[in-house]
Every structure is written in structure tokens, then in C-alpha cells.
Amino acid sequence: MVGGEPAVAGAVQASWRRSERYGVPVEGVEAVFTGALDTGSLFYACGQQVLRSLQQTLSGEPVSSMITDSEGLVLLRVHPDDTMRRSLDEVHLAPGFSYAERHAGTNGLGLALADRRPALVRGAEHWCDSLKQYTCAAAPVLDPVSGRLVGSINLTTWSQGSPGLLLALAQSSADGTSALMLARSVGRRVREAPRGHVFHVQVDTGGAPDAQVCGSAGWTRAVAAAGAEVDGGRALAVVGEPGSGRATLLTLAHRRRGRRHRVLRARVPGAADVPGWLGLWAPQLGSRSTTVLVSGAESLPARAVDEVAAVLGAARREAAAAGRPQPFALVADDLDRLPGALTDLVDAVVETPSLRSRPQDVVPLAEAFARRGGNRRVRFTPAAVRALEAYSWPGNVAQLKDVVGAAAARTDVVDAQHLPAEVFSRGTRVLSRLEVLERDEIVRALAEPGASVTRAAGRLGVSRATVYRKIAHYGIALPR
Numbered sequence: 162m163v164g165g166e167p168a169v170a171g172a173v174q175a176s177w178r179r180s181e182r183y184g185v186p187v188e189g190v191e192a193v194f195t196g197a198l199d200t201g202s203l204f205y206a207c208g209q210q211v212l213r214s215l216q217q218t219l220s221g222e223p224v225s226s227m228i229t230d231s232e233g234l235v236l237l238r239v240h241p242d243d244t245m246r247r248s249l250d251e252v253h254l255a256p257g258f259s260y261a262e263r264h265a266g267t268n269g270l271g272l273a274l275a276d277r278r279p280a281l282v283r284g285a286e287h288w289c290d291s292l293k294q295y296t297c298a299a300a301p302v303l304d305p306v307s308g309r310l311v312g313s314i315n316l317t318t319w320s321q322g323s324p325g326l327l328l329a330l331a332q333s334s335a336d337g338t339s340a341l342m343l344a345r346s347v348g349r350r351v352r353e354a355p356r357g358h359v360f361h362v363q364v365d366t367g368g369a370p371d372a373q374v375c376g377s378a379g380w381t382r383a384v385a386a387a388g389a390e391v392d393g394g395r396a397l398a399v400v401g402e403p404g405s406g407r408a409t410l411l412t413l414a415h416r417r418r419g420r421r422h423r424v425l426r427a428r429v430p431g432a433a434d435v436p437g438w439l440g441l442w443a444p445q446l447g448s449r450s451t452t453v454l455v456s457g458a459e460s461l462p463a464r465a466v467d468e469v470a471a472v473l474g475a476a477r478r479e480a481a482a483a484g485r486p487q488p489f490a491l492v493a494d495d496l497d498r499l500p501g502a503l504t505d506l507v508d509a510v511v512e513t514p515s516l517r518s519r520p521q522d523v524v525p526l527a528e529a530f531a532r533r534g535g536n537r538r539v540r541f542t543p544a545a546v547r548a549l550e551a552y553s554w555p556g557n558v559a560q561l562k563d564v565v566g567a568a569a570a571r572t573d574v575v576d577a578q579h580l581p582a583e584v585f586s587r588g589t590r591v592l593s594r595l596e597v598l599e600r601d602e603i604v605r606a607l608a609e610p611g612a613s614v615t616r617a618a619g620r621l622g623v624s625r626a627t628v629y630r631k632i633a634h635y636g637i638a639l640p641r
Contacts (some may be wrong), residue, residue: 162280166571171464172272172276172280172464173272173282173286174261175463175464176266176267176271176272176275176288176463176464177266177267177288177412178591179234179275179306179463180202180262180264180266180288180439181279183262183263183266185262185263185264185265185266185288185289185421186289187251187266187288187289188289188291188308189289189290189291190252190254190260190264190266190289190291190329190442191264191266192253192290192475193258193259193264194253194257194258194259195234195257195259198234198236198256198257199222199230199236200236200237202311202314203226203344203345203346204228204230204302204304204311204338204341204342205236205346206345207278207338207342208228208236208237208302208312208314208338209228209237210341211314211334211337211338211341212226212228212237212239212314212334213239213626215239215334216239216240222318223242223244223245223247223318223319224240224316224317224318224327225239225240225242225246225254225316225317225318226238226239226240226314226315226317226334227236227254227270227314227315228302228312228313228314228338229270229274229312229313229315230311230312230316231274231309231310231311231312231543232259232261232262233257233259233260233261233262233264233270233271233274233313234257234258234259234260234272235255235257235258235259235260235522236256236312237253237256238254238255238256238481243413245317245319246316247456248294249317251291252289252292254289256517259273261274261559262274262275262463264536265288265289265292266287266289267282267286267287267288268282268287268289268290268292268297269281269282269287269296269297269298269299269315269317270297270299270313270315271317272299273300273313273315274299274301274303274310274312274313275462275463275464276432276434276462276463276464277301277310277431277432277460277461277462278300278301278332278431278433278458278462279298279299279301279328279332279335280298280299280300280328281296281328281479282295282296282297282298283296283320284296284320284321288381288503289519293320294319295317295318295319295320296317296318296319296320297315297316297317298315298316298327298328298330298331299313299314299315299316299331300313300314300328300331300332300334300335300336301313301335302314302335302338302339303339304339304342305339305340305342305343305346306342306343306346307403307460309460310460313335313375314331314334314335314338315331316330316331316334328532328627331343331613331621332462337592345593347415352517353375362632363552365426374522374526374528374529375406375519375523375525375526376521376522376525377514377519377521378519378523379513379514379518379519380406380410380519380522381421383410383512383514384413384414384514385510386407386408386511387410387411387414387511388413388414389415389417390414390508390509390511391414391486391487391490392485392486393509394480394481394485394486394487395487395508395509396473396487396489396490396491396506396507396509397411397414397475397487397490397491397494397507397508397509397511397514398490398492398496398499398504398507398509398510398511399411399490399491399492399493399510399511399513400492400493400494400495400496400510400511400512400513401494401512401514401515402494402513402515402554402557403494403514403557404490404556404557404558404559404560405413405513405514405515405557405558405561406513406557406558407456407492407513408424408426408454408456408492410511410513411424411452411454411490411492412454415452415486420510422450422451422452423448423450423451423452423453424452424453424454425442425445425451425453425454426440426454426456427442427453427454427456428456428457429455429456429457429458429460430463432465435461435462435465436465439468439469439472443626444474445488446472446476446488446489447476447479447488448488449485452486452487452488452489452490453488453489453490453550454489454490454491454492455473455489455490455491455492456491456492456493456497457492457493458493458499458503459493459498459499461500461501463500466500466503467502467579468500469503469608470500470502470503470505470506473489473503473506474506476488476489476593477489477506490541491506491507494531496510501527507587515554515557516554516557516558516561517553517555517557518552522549523554523561524541524546524549524550526558526561526562527541527549527565528541530561530562530565530566530567531565531568531569531575535596537573539569539572539573539574539575540573540574540575542574542575542576542577543576544576544577545568545576545577545579545580548550548577548578548580548584548638549561549584551638552584552585553587562624564581564584567581568580574631576608577608578605578608578609578610580608581601582597582604583603584606585604585607585608585637585638586600586635586637586638587636587637587638599631599635600631600635602630603617603621603628604637606621607637614628614629614632
């Protein structure tokens, strides 16, 4: 089929090859339906608002807009035209149906999700004949806090019409959804995505705080397990929550190969930068003194997965033939999130324990971060220690480092009042901007030296009963 179609973009040709490999029939879309739709997420709420506004702009135009989850499942469809609605129903492009590439072949939203970048698929570029009457433009939506792919915005119109600004509208709607999610994400820790940062080289000197001070049983067991897998020549994947120290654990596992051993941390960049990124670290796989840690591989665009897998697979076979440790390791949140071509290369998996599962490491880490940040001794009061140990640290070691760094920059003796309000909050729901301001003010009043609920109520100008009610509402752990 590829040879018989007019010349199209390389991304579409790669999608055709994947569609053929998946065994998607050319004649028409085979319906894959599920009744379980996640319509309670922040992404859905924000995407719905953006699409409703967009349809007012497109009033009278034969354009159907929809949002999907990260797996290509259609969650919502908004359309002003009954003729198009009936037509889309016939090809199952409707809520509850999957339009991932493996189910529907080459199509706009499936390609955008596979490649993690905006995609425009015109009439004849679709894999299935029944879809060639449409032109589809789609753009992926990333969670502004975690950076994860959460879904896509898709716009579909008739193929005989001019796509015009369809792709630009899809991208604008995706950006608008992400921006609205950020505006409503007050109280969630925003992670800055690396910009212009392909990888950095860490010379293994054992100087990382985790390498020297973490002594919990869970951390020690994980390091020993990773070291044993490395020594056994097995290709290793280390999984766990972001910020939990996965790359540090792998670095420690490779320390036994010598202090002059280098570790390259290769973080997956944006889709357009993958070729340059791969060219930077792939040649290092042949060095006996270097290990490459590939992190974020679950976000690799589909057309790059096979290339990365081929490079790593060749290095894996060469290392096995020479009887030496594998020159690469994978870092991921969950092994199931990695593309199949990469999981096939993994011989062993080690999980990095979250910081909340090893509270005995919190204070030693905090002291190490404080020393490293200011090159001086910083003390923590008993109240600060209790607060740090009691907090759940959803952002793990990375969040602890940020909190301690900010506190140590203000004082040599960190007390409860120097810690952010989030450390005293046990709530799990996302707070509005006003709620965050209110919670933070209550925590500040309660964290002052000699503070009590009565004194805090007086300072805030409310009753003691109101303060107690707010403490329960926000899940505030009283500073002691």
C-alpha cells in the first residue's frame, strides 16, 4: 500500500508501516469500545472547557472537535453539524472508542499520540479506506506539572475542504488546555522541563548525598540488587516514582566498576531533537568506562523507538559476547509504560523505594543538601525534624532538596516557620488559588514561635472554632 500512494510526509509513511505491522485492516476501522471513560480528571475538565469555547468560534463550520486520553480513547466529541456527526458515528470516531494506531491505523490523533507532536493527516493519507473522506489535525496535551502525556485534542473535517489553519487550531487548543490545567494546579508542585539540555555527564566520585547518607534498609537493598544485576552482565531497568533517586541508585550500582567510570544521563528530548540526541550518546556505548542511563524512554515518539532499540540491542549483544557489564540501563516510572521494543531488551528490573517509604533517610538527606547548598553547617530544630519526617514527600528526594535549599538560604537554624505550608498539609486534592492562600496563612500563624490555636485565631481575626475547622479541611498537621 505504501508504494501505491502519493508521496507523503515521512511521519505518515512510518505510521503506515506500523499500521501494517499491527495488522489493521485497510477496508475500515474495527470498533474497539470500552464503557469506562475517565471524565473526572483535571485534563477532561479543562479540555472540555476549551473545546466548548472553540466550537463557538467554529460555529457553522463542518469541524468536529474531540479530546482523547493518552491511549487514544475518545472521551468527548463536540460537533455543530448533524451530517458529520452521523458520518463519524459510522466509523466509530465517537466517545468510548479507541483510535490509537494499533486499532484504527494511520489517523491524526493516533499519529499525534504515537509521535508526541502535532500531526495532520489528509484524506488519502489515512490507512483505512473508510477514513479517507476526512482530514484530521491533532496535538498532544502534556500535564504541566508532571510533564506526562495525558491525551490529545483532535479536529476533524471533510477531506474535500481546505484544512487551512486546522493544525494551528489543534495546537492552540492543546496549549490552551495545558495552560488551563496549570492555572488550576495551584498546590501541585510544578516540574520545570529541561530546555536545551540533552544530557549531562556525571563522573562517579560517590559525592552525591544519597551515596553517603542513605542507610535505610529499603534503599540499601535496592542498591545491592542493582549492583548484583550489573555484575551479572544483565541489562537493567530501574523503575520508581520521579525524584526518588533512580539515576543515583544506578550510579551507585556501577561504582564497583571503578571510580573513573563515567555515567551519562541521557534524557529523552522533544520529538524534533531525537536524532541529534541519539547521535550524542550512542557512540559512547562502545566505551568500557562509560554507562549510558536512558531516562524518559516512555515518551519517545513511535518512529524513534525502533532506532533506539536497534542501537541498544547491538550494544547489548556486543557486551554479552565480550562477557562485560551492559553499557546502558533504562530509567522509567513503570516498566509497563516503556515501548515493547525496549522492554524486550531488559533482563532485570529493580524498583527504587519512594522517600515516604524510608523516612529514616529524610533528615540525613536534608542535612546533606543544606551543607552542599551553602557550604556551611545548618541545624534543624526538633519541630522542623518532626515536620520533615511526617510529610509524605510526593515529589520524593527532588522535592526535599528544593524545600531544604529554600529554607537553608534563609537561616542557619531551620525551624518549622522556615518550611513551606505544603509540608504541614496532609490533603490530597488540588486546591484553588484562594484555598492555597488561606491554607498558607493559617500554617504561618500556627508555625510562629510560641503559637497556639488561640493566638493564631486572634492574628487571623477569626474564631478558634474556625481555625480548627480549617485545620481539618486542609489536613494541616499542627507544627509542634
